[in-house]
Amino acid sequence: xxxxxxxxxxxxxxxVDGVDLEVHRGEVFGVLGPNGAGKTTMLKMLATLxxxxxxxxxxxxxxxxxxxxxxxxxxxVTGQYASVDENLTATENLWLxxxxxxxxxxxxxxxxxxxxxxxxxxAAAAKPISAFSGGMRRRLDLAASLITRPPLIFLxxxxxxxxxxxxxQMWDTIRExxxxxxxxxxxxxxxxxxxxxxxxxxxxxxxxxVAEGTADELKSSVGRATLxxxxxxxxxxxxxxxxxxxxxxxxxxxxxxxRRVNIPLQRTDQSVDVLVALRDRGVAIESVTVQKPSLxxxxxxxxxxxxxxxxxxxxxxxxxxxxxxxxxxx
Amino acid sequence: xxxxxxxxxxxxxxxxxxxxxLADTVSQTMTLAWRATVKMRxxxxxxxxxxxxxxxxxxxxxxxxxxxxxxxxxxxLPHIIPGLIGQxxxxxxxxTGVQLRQxxxxxxxxxxxVLPIARIAPLAGPMVADMLRYFIAAVLTFxxxxxxxxxxxxxxxxxxxxxxxxxxxxWSLAWIFxxxxxxxxxxxxxxxxSLLVMFPLTFLSNAFVPTDTMPRPLEAFxxxxxxxxxxxxxxxxxNDGQVTGSVGWALLGCAVVVAVFAPLSVRxxxxx
Numbered sequence: 001x002x003x004x005x006x007x008x009x010x011x012x013x014x015x016v017d018g019v020d021l022e023v024h025r026g027e028v029f030g031v032l033g034p035n036g037a038g039k040t041t042m043l044k045m046l047a048t049l050x051x052x053x054x055x056x057x058x059x060x061x062x063x064x065x066x067x068x069x070x071x072x073x074x075x076x077v078t079g080q081y082a083s084v085d086e087n088l089t090a091t092e093n094l095w096l097x098x099x100x101x102x103x104x105x106x107x108x109x110x111x112x113x114x115x116x117x118x119x120x121x122x123a124a125a126a127k128p129i130s131a132f133s134g135g136m137r138r139r140l141d142l143a144a145s146l147i148t149r150p151p152l153i154f155l156x157x158x159x160x161x162x163x164x165x166x167x168x169q170m171w172d173t174i175r176e177x178x179x180x181x182x183x184x185x186x187x188x189x190x191x192x193x194x195x196x197x198x199x200x201x202x203x204x205x206x207x208x209x210v211a212e213g214t215a216d217e218l219k220s221s222v223g224r225a226t227l228x229x230x231x232x233x234x235x236x237x238x239x240x241x242x243x244x245x246x247x248x249x250x251x252x253x254x255x256x257x258x259r260r261v262n263i264p265l266q267r268t269d270q271s272v273d274v275l276v277a278l279r280d281r282g283v284a285i286e287s288v289t290v291q292k293p294s295l296x297x298x299x300x301x302x303x304x305x306x307x308x309x310x311x312x313x314x315x316x317x318x319x320x321x322x323x324x325x326x327x328x329x330x
Numbered sequence: 331x332x333x334x335x336x337x338x339x340x341x342x343x344x345x346x347x348x349x350x351x352l353a354d355t356v357s358q359t360m361t362l363a364w365r366a367t368v369k370m371r372x373x374x375x376x377x378x379x380x381x382x383x384x385x386x387x388x389x390x391x392x393x394x395x396x397x398x399x400x401x402x403x404x405x406x407l408p409h410i411i412p413g414l415i416g417q418x419x420x421x422x423x424x425x426t427g428v429q430l431r432q433x434x435x436x437x438x439x440x441x442x443x444v445l446p447i448a449r450i451a452p453l454a455g456p457m458v459a460d461m462l463r464y465f466i467a468a469v470l471t472f473x474x475x476x477x478x479x480x481x482x483x484x485x486x487x488x489x490x491x492x493x494x495x496x497x498x499x500x501w502s503l504a505w506i507f508x509x510x511x512x513x514x515x516x517x518x519x520x521x522x523x524s525l526l527v528m529f530p531l532t533f534l535s536n537a538f539v540p541t542d543t544m545p546r547p548l549e550a551f552x553x554x555x556x557x558x559x560x561x562x563x564x565x566x567x568x569n570d571g572q573v574t575g576s577v578g579w580a581l582l583g584c585a586v587v588v589a590v591f592a593p594l595s596v597r598x599x600x601x602x
Contacts, residue, residue, distance in 0.1 A: 047444050051601070072446035073346045083437035087369045099361040100447050102354065144441070 001046070001152060001185065007054030008041050008207075015041045017207035018055070023152075023185055028178055030198025031187040034303070038207040039187040040079065043156050046185070047077045059152060076145035079156030083141050084129060090116060090140050091125045098147050115143040119173070135166035142173065153177065155186045159193060171196055191299055205303040218298045225292050227263040227271040232284035234259045243277055259286070355448040362442075362455020370459065379425055380467035384418050388474040391538070399539060407480035411471060412492065412564035413537035416557050418467040419500040420532055424524040426460045427507030431520045434511070434602070443602075450596050453512075457504050464500030468493045472568075484571030492567040495580065499560040502584035505591035512598040531557050556583035 001023040008016040016038045023029040033039050044050040046057050048068040057064040059071045084093045094112035103111060116122045119139040124132065132140065138158060145153065158174065159167040174197055178184055188194055194201045195215045203211040203218070211218060231237060237254055244252045244263045248270060252263040265271060271290050278285065350358070370376060392410055396403035433439055433456070442452040472482070472489055482489050507524050514520035534551050535541075535558040541549050552558050563580035566572055 049440060049443055067348075069349060069446055070346050072444055074344075075444060077441070077444045079440075080437065083441060085365065085438040086436065087372055088365065092365075092368065096361060096365055097441070097445070100358050100442075100445055100451075102357075 001057070001059050001183070003042075003046060003055065003057035005055030006042060006045060006052065006057060008038070008045055008050060009053050014207050016045065019202075019204065019207070019209050021202060021209075023183060025183055026178075026181060027199040028174070028184045028186055028197050030194035030201040031185065031204055032189070032191065032194045032198075032201050032299070033187075033204035034189055037204045039189075039204055040156055042204070043077075043079065043154055043185070043187055047075060047154055048072055049077075073148075074150055074152055076148070076150035076153045077156075078138075078141045078145045078154065078158060080160075084137075084144050086129045089126050089128055090121055090132075093129070093140065093144060094147065097144050101148050103147070111147055115146065119143045133166075134162055135169065138162065138166075138170060139173065142170075146177075150182075152183045152185070155184060157187055157189065160189065167193075203299065203302050210302050211298075218302075219293050221298070225265045225268050225271075225290055227265055227274060228289045228291060229261050229263070229278075230286040230288075231259045231261065232286050236283045237261060239281070240278060240283055243281070244274055247274060247277065265290075350446070350448040355451060358447045358451035359454045359458060362451055363458035366456040366459030367462065370462070376425065376429065377463065377466070380418065380422050380463045381470060383421065384414070384467050384470040385474055387418065388414050388471050389478060392475075392478060395538060404479055407475055407478070408482070408565070408569045410538065411475040411480050411482075412568055413535075413561050414475075415468050415471045415492070415496050415564055416499075416535070416561040417532050417537050418471055419464045419496050420503060420528055420557060422460065422463050422467055423500055423504040423507045424521070424528055425463075426457060426504040427509075427511035427514075427524050428517050428520050430456060430508055430511035431514055431517045435516070449600050450592070453508055453595055453599060457501055457508065460504060461497050461501050464497045465493065467500075468496040482568045484568045488567050488569070488571030491571075491573070492564045495560065495563055495567060495577065499556075499580065499584050502588045503556065505588050505595060509591045509595045509598065512595055512602065531555060535561060537561055556580075556587055559583040 001021070003019065003021040006016050006019045006021075007014065019038075019042060021029070021031075021042075031039050031042070041050065045052050046059070046064060048064055048071055052065055060074055062070040062074070064071050084090075085096065088096065091112055094115055095108050098108035098111050099105075113122075116125050119142065121136060121139060121143070124136060129137065129140070142155075142158070155174065159170050162170065171193070174184065174186070184197075186194075186198060198215070200212065200214055201218060202209050211221065213221065229240070231240065234256055237256060237259065240261055241252050241254055244250075244261070248263065248266070250264050252261050254261050263271075263274060268290060271288075275285075275288065388411070391414060392403055392407060395410065396406035400406035400409060430453070439452065472480075472493070476482075482492075484492070506527065507520075510524050510527070511520050514523060534544075534548055535555045536552060537557065541552040541558070544552060559576065559580040560583065563574070563577040566574040566576050
């Protein structure tokens with residue numbers, strides 16, 4: 001799947017503003033961004049649900065705008081908007097979507113039964129959807145988009161609003177899907193989800209792509225590791241900070257309440273130098289960790305605000321800083 | 331997770347049909363009609379307008395207007411019963427549009443849109459199912475009429491023909507309200523605009539009174555109003571048992587409505 005210069009405007013607001021994406025066969029491509037970043041709008045455009053205001057996109061060589069019918073035959077879409085029918089049971093839903101996609105009566109029934117089994121919904125087969133839990137509902141949504149075994153699957157925030165345990169189950173399901181050779185385009189506002197599932201990640205903020213790469217690439221683009229020390233005696237804290245600053249040229253962050261000091265590193269092996277110097281001075285150390293930056297920190301650095309639903313007010317500053325970071329990733 | 335088969339063919343090489351065939355369109359429409367009937371069974375209150383309403387309206391209109399218009403109730407019945415069938419079916423059409431709007435606002439319609447199915451199927455499916463409602467409305471109205479003394483001269487075949495025409499006309503006229511369902515922002519809005527159109531269509535017709543008592547401009551509209559054409563044909567079928575030219579005119583009127591509003595609706599739906 002390839003998209004170039006995607007644009008979508010609502011009134012005078014540019015919801016998606018010139019995004020390029022390329023998803024390779026067999027990979028999980030994660031689109032990561034906060035609420036309102038334009039992820040869902042972008043996905044809807046690629047899924048033929050919204051017309052493109054600019055740019056072009058193709059799926060397996062078929063243009064989304066001129067050949068929507070062909071594109072739809074290759075796609076499975078699961079999202080909060082493309083869901084199942086609340087008025088029908090699970091069995092009826094799968095039968096409905098199977099029949100609509102040209103499966104015969106017997107075939108449709110078998111496929112439905114098979115999918116219910118596969119997604120562990122057999123016990124709830126005859127229940128109305130209103131009696132379903134959030135996790136069951138998502139599993140049925142996903143099952144309904146897999147009826148024709150589409151080669152490309154769009155998952156729009158597949159675990160938003162699920163509890164951690166159900167989220168983990170959903171992740172397993174998605175991993176199994178990928179191991180069978182499906183290509184997945186996944187949007188999420190959870191950094192952990194992108195980290196866990198996606199081979200490559202594009203970070204989207206305010207309708208533009210601010211970074212792209214593997215989770216590791218993104219992390220190393222912002223980041224540097226930190227050496228986190230917990231000292232035995234809080235009195236050593238100042239001396240330790242002094243030493244670290246003299247050795248590395250940068251002031252560490254101190255947390256006297258917990259006797260901690262966080263020392264930023266240019267290279268991971270500098271941690272050894274610091275530790276040796278501390279032992280020479282007889283500073284007793286309770287615990288030591290060397291930490292790579294988390295995707296959360298990456299996100300904060302790229303967009304200037306947290307990934308959570310709350311958006312910081314300095315939005316323009318965030319976008320600007322993000323633009324600088326693209327260069328950094330490249 | 332177990333799989334019985336994988337997708338060995340490269341997606342670029344799959345032979346995919348470039349458009350939906352007519353047979354598939356019909357099959358998809360019938361599948362979606364099935365969905366609509368399941369929904370009807372689960373929420374029977376949507377049937378009130380075609381069950382309770384004909385029962386009350388038929389008796390009410392016959393007894394209120396009968397004496398004033400035709401001298402007595404008995405001689406008004408051949409006039410009012412087919413008129414009321416037209417009116418009830420039109421009311422039922424309004425619900426078709428309102429329900430479509432509610433459906434559009436639920437998540438499932440977007441899934442219909444990303445499926446490789448004919449764009450007309452999600453619209454036409456519920457409309458086919460609603461033919462059941464028009465059928466119930468027509469049969470009940472005839473039933474109440476017969477109970478209060480209506481003796482259709484066309485006999486069983488005449489009445490059956492009239493019911494058939496009423497169902498067909500309901501499906502055709504429903505395209506008007508389907509279009510409103512697609513244009514309106516929410517169910518209340520659709521209801522409002524639909525009633526605004528339904529009342530003139532009903533009362534500026536020959537349903538309740540002969541059109542020659544109306545002022546010229548209104549009479550001119552009432553004569554070409556598809557609802558009038560249908561009601562005249564219903565009277566000919568039910569009262570005389572004859573397939574007259576008016577049946578042809580009624581079918582033509584319905585065809586014109588479909589020819590205008592079906593393409594408008596599908597175009598609108600594609601853009602949503």
